[in-house]
Amino acid sequence: MRVSLFWRPVLICLALVVAILLAVEWFSPDTLQKISPAVAIFLLVAGAAFFLSSRTVTLRIRRLKEFAARAGAGDFSAIERDHHQDELADLSAALGRAVNGLGQTIRTLTDERNRSSAILGSMVEGVAVVAADERILFCNGAFEQILELPSGSSQGRTLVEALRQADLIALVRQTLSAVEEQTGEVEVGTVRRRNFSVTAAPVRAAGANGAVMVLHDITELRRLERVRRDFVANVSHEFKTPLTAIQGFGETLLSGALDDKANRERFVEIICEHARRLARLTDDLLKLARIEAGRLELEIRSIRVEALVNSCIETARLNAKARGLEIFVDLQENVPAVRGDGAQLGEVLQNLLDNAVQYTPSGGKIEVKARSNGQEVVFTVSDTGIGIPESDLERIFERFYRVDAARSREAGGTGLGLAIARHIVEAHGGRVWVESAIGQGSRFHFSIPCAS
Ligand code: ADP
Numbered sequence: 225m226r227v228s229l230f231w232r233p234v235l236i237c238l239a240l241v242v243a244i245l246l247a248v249e250w251f252s253p254d255t256l257q258k259i260s261p262a263v264a265i266f267l268l269v270a271g272a273a274f275f276l277s278s279r280t281v282t283l284r285i286r287r288l289k290e291f292a293a294r295a296g297a298g299d300f301s302a303i304e305r306d307h308h309q310d311e312l313a314d315l316s317a318a319l320g321r322a323v324n325g326l327g328q329t330i331r332t333l334t335d336e337r338n339r340s341s342a343i344l345g346s347m348v349e350g351v352a353v354v355a356a357d358e359r360i361l362f363c364n365g366a367f368e369q370i371l372e373l374p375s376g377s378s379q380g381r382t383l384v385e386a387l388r389q390a391d392l393i394a395l396v397r398q399t400l401s402a403v404e405e406q407t408g409e410v411e412v413g414t415v416r417r418r419n420f421s422v423t424a425a426p427v428r429a430a431g432a433n434g435a436v437m438v439l440h441d442i443t444e445l446r447r448l449e450r451v452r453r454d455f456v457a458n459v460s461h462e463f464k465t466p467l468t469a470i471q472g473f474g475e476t477l478l479s480g481a482l483d484d485k486a487n488r489e490r491f492v493e494i495i496c497e498h499a500r501r502l503a504r505l506t507d508d509l510l511k512l513a514r515i516e517a518g519r520l521e522l523e524i525r526s527i528r529v530e531a532l533v534n535s536c537i538e539t540a541r542l543n544a545k546a547r548g549l550e551i552f553v554d555l556q557e558n559v560p561a562v563r564g565d566g567a568q569l570g571e572v573l574q575n576l577l578d579n580a581v582q583y584t585p586s587g588g589k590i591e592v593k594a595r596s597n598g599q600e601v602v603f604t605v606s607d608t609g610i611g612i613p614e615s616d617l618e619r620i621f622e623r624f625y626r627v628d629a630a631r632s633r634e635a636g637g638t639g640l641g642l643a644i645a646r647h648i649v650e651a652h653g654g655r656v657w658v659e660s661a662i663g664q665g666s667r668f669h670f671s672i673p674c675a676s
Pocket residue numbers: 575579580583607609610611612620625626627628629632633636637638639640641642643666
């Protein structure tokens with residue numbers, strides 16, 4: 225039977241009063257005297273019942289209080305079921321439901337927050353949220369890495385305190401006072417400059433202004449743009465010199481030099497030499513275009529390393545001898561055969577040997593080595609030549625990139641040899657790299673997978 229908490233003590237008191245009144249009404253004084261022990265026992269039992277009832281209520285309230293404190297501390301486990309049937313049991317059930325709902329909402333929010341921070345944390349783009357007072361409220365790891373900030377140091381600091389890029393700060397300031405997103409570009413890094421596009425969008429949440437900025441790496445894009453621009457300029461430049469020479473000497477011959485017995489042959493020779501240069505350039509450019517368009521057809525077969533090296537070394541030895549250089553060959557014993565196109569690999573090795581001869585002063589040494597780790601054979605062409613500055617090493621395999629353009633041209637170089645070599649090696653599934661020190665020489669390496 226459901227008895228209200230309010231009525232419980234009242235009922236007990238009423239029962240007592242009624243019992244006493246009935247006793248006074250029905251019984252004579254004598255009888256009353258006789259039954260007074262019974263009345264006393266009755267009162268005692270009633271008092272005990274009253275005490276027990278209020279103690280149970282106190283315990284249940286204490287349990288509720290503890291449950292509320294637990295929930296407040298973040299423990300949303302279910303409340304113990306109250307089997308009574310009164311308002312306190314209703315309150316306990318309602319509180320349990322509320323805390324359970326709250327727990328679920330908090331769990332959902334926590335999951336969402338974890339997911340968001342996992343996504344932001346794994347992004348390669350730098351993301352930061354800035355408050356209206358220019359304080360960085362949040363930023364991901366990529367943001368700090370890009371701007372070379374110590375990890376975890378930026379949150380809570382103002383833009384001026386955390387960043388050194390004045391243009392980035394200006395862009396965010398502009399965004400904070402604007403309604404539309406702002407875009408820009410920043411260059412960061414001291415040794416290795418990198419370009420980032422910046423998009424900053426204003427955010428209005430709960431009346432407060434702020435901005436979200438995203439930094440996106442466009443270094444490669446800018447590099448490719450520069451390479452393309454340079455390429456066009458380089459091709460024009462490379463063609464211009466021989467064409468001007470051919471045109472000039474041709475016109476000289478036509479305007480009377482054909483009769484100049486002493487010089488006409490020399491003039492024709494110069495024309496031929498420049499024409500050959502143009503032909504070499506065109507060949508190299510066509511080859512490069514074919515390779516870059518993925519149209520290089522390789523006749524893959526098993527190639528003996530010794531045969532490959534010998535096929536190139538003869539020509540190189542002739543050139544080297546003429547320049548007072550010595551060439552050594554050092555092949556690992558039983559070096560395994562490689563998988564590749566003999567003609568193309570020969571071209572790579574020949575180019576490296578020609579360069580070594582070209583860029584090594586008389587009296588120097590050149591060495592061709594081949595070593596294998598069972599997976600691939602690494603070919604090394606080292607020289608004791610002029611070396612390559614460290615700042616140029618990264619770009620040496622780019623088209624037309626030359627440390628000393630005049631020297632290269634003079635020697636008949638097109639500046640495309642290493643670019644072609646890199647493409648050929650990569651088409652074989654190998655790598656090409658260089659180590660060099662100014663005045664000490666260079667070591668060009670390329671690896672080709674073993675035949676089996
Ligand atoms: P090039 O036709 O000019 O030789 P490459 O692409 O073969 O063109 O080489 C590009 C540049 O790399 C050269 O112009 C030269 O500056 C540098 N280089 C290549 N090999 C060597 C070397 N062994 N020693 C010094 N510099 C080198």
